Amino acid sequence: xxxxxxxxxxxxxxxxxxxxxxxxxxxxxxxxxxxxxxxxxxxxxxxxxxxxxxxxxxxxxxxxxxxxxxxxxxxxxxxxxxxxxxxxxxxxxxxxxxxxxxxxxxxxxxxxxxxxxxxxxxxxxxxxxxxxxxxxxxxxxxxxxxxxxxxxxxxxxxxxxxxxxxxxxxxxxxxxxxxxxxxxxxxxxxxxxxxxxxxxxxxxxxxxxxxxxxxxxxxxxxxxxxxxxxxxxxxxxxxxxxxxxxxxxxxxxxxxxxxxxxxxxxxxxxxxxxxxxxxxxxxxxxxxxxxxxxxx
Numbered sequence: 001x002x003x004x005x006x007x008x009x010x011x012x013x014x015x016x017x018x019x020x021x022x023x024x025x026x027x028x029x030x031x032x033x034x035x036x037x038x039x040x041x042x043x044x045x046x047x048x049x050x051x052x053x054x055x056x057x058x059x060x061x062x063x064x065x066x067x068x069x070x071x072x073x074x075x076x077x078x079x080x081x082x083x084x085x086x087x088x089x090x091x092x093x094x095x096x097x098x099x100x101x102x103x104x105x106x107x108x109x110x111x112x113x114x115x116x117x118x119x120x121x122x123x124x125x126x127x128x129x130x131x132x133x134x135x136x137x138x139x140x141x142x143x144x145x146x147x148x149x150x151x152x153x154x155x156x157x158x159x160x161x162x163x164x165x166x167x168x169x170x171x172x173x174x175x176x177x178x179x180x181x182x183x184x185x186x187x188x189x190x191x192x193x194x195x196x197x198x199x200x201x202x203x204x205x206x207x208x209x210x211x212x213x214x215x216x217x218x219x220x221x222x223x224x225x226x227x228x229x230x231x232x233x234x235x236x237x238x239x240x241x242x243x244x245x246x247x248x249x250x251x252x253x254x255x256x257x258x259x260x261x262x263x264x265x266x267x268x269x270x271x272x273x274x275x276x277x278x279x280x281x282x283x284x285x286x287x288x289x290x291x292x293x294x295x296x
Contacts, residue, residue, distance in 0.1 A: 058192055059193050061127050062125050063125060064124050064295065065123055065125065065295035066120070066123070067292055069140075069267065069290065071289040072115070073116075074113075074285065075283055075284070077112070079108035079111070079175075080106040081106075082173045082209075082211045082279060082281045083107045084103045086238035088103035089238055096157060099160060105155070107151060107152070107153045107169050108171055109151060112147075115142055115143060115144045116144070117142050118140070118141055120138065120139055121291070121293070124136075132186075132187070137181070139181045140181070145177045146175070148172065148174040148175075149172065149174075150171065153168075153169050162224065163219040163220065163221045166233075167215070168216045173209070173212070175208070176207060176208040176209070179205070180205035182271075185201055186198070194258055196255070198252075199255070203248065203249040203250060204246060204248055205246070205247055205248075207245045207283070208241075209241055210239070211279060212238070213238055213239075245278045255267060263296055264292070264295075266293075268291075270286070270287070273287070
């Protein structure tokens with residue numbers, strides 16, 4: 001019986017030693033697994049998703065894109081030549097106009113004004129690696145972009161017929177940009193989710209304008225006997241205006257598109273448009289746009 005008991009004790013001790021070894025092995029295995037899980041990955045195995053953008057891969061920009069945009073514009077308007085045709089007509093066939101050309105005098109100053117706009121665009125891109133080229137067409141409607149100018153100028157000139165002439169011009173003018181459209185060539189360089197670009201193209205604007213000029217002249221000659229040694233004052237008023245007058249121009253600008261999702265992007269850009277004179281009035285606008293678009 002003592003032999004049996006001794007054998008049982010030995011077996012129990014062996015089981016405890018085996019269980020202790022298994023427990024140590026399990027703890028060692030769990031520790032090794034924990035180290036593998038918390039250890040930083042090999043730098044060579046990391047991808048460059050951070051460098052290439054939040055979506056993890058470079059965006060493609062080729063294909064059709066379209067969207068809507070809002071903006072704010074600053075319009076610079078040069079009224080300096082707006083009265084030329086009107087004054088020239090009032091002084092036609094006179095020595096004053098032939099010798100001193102009051103029609104070329106700058107009667108009205110330039111002005112600046114601000115206004116908001118909204119519009120839409122559609123375009124097409126072709127992409128070679130990082131180079132992206134294409135074109136777009138845009139329409140922009142002004143919520144309110146209108147300016148006025150009024151002033152006068154008076155000069156005394158002596159013509160070859162010995163008359164000392166008093167010339168006085170009083171004028172006023174207004175200009176409103178209703179809307180404009182552009183067609184632009186685009187070139188950009190894509191990296192990650194960003195596409196900075198430059199644009200150059202043509203523009204067509206629609207304007208309402210009105211100009212009025214009142215010209216008054218009088219004179220006297222110290223070398224001519226009465227009653228022909230004085231004349232005037234002679235006053236003549238001329239006006240010119242038109243609604244929905246169309247004029248062309250050019251456009252240039254810089255911008256950036258930012259991909260939010262594979263087919264959705266945000267746009268921010270600066271655009272300059274210089275218009276040809278309309279009614280003798282020359283206008284240009286600087287605009288800042290923000291927009292959202294889709295590409296496919």
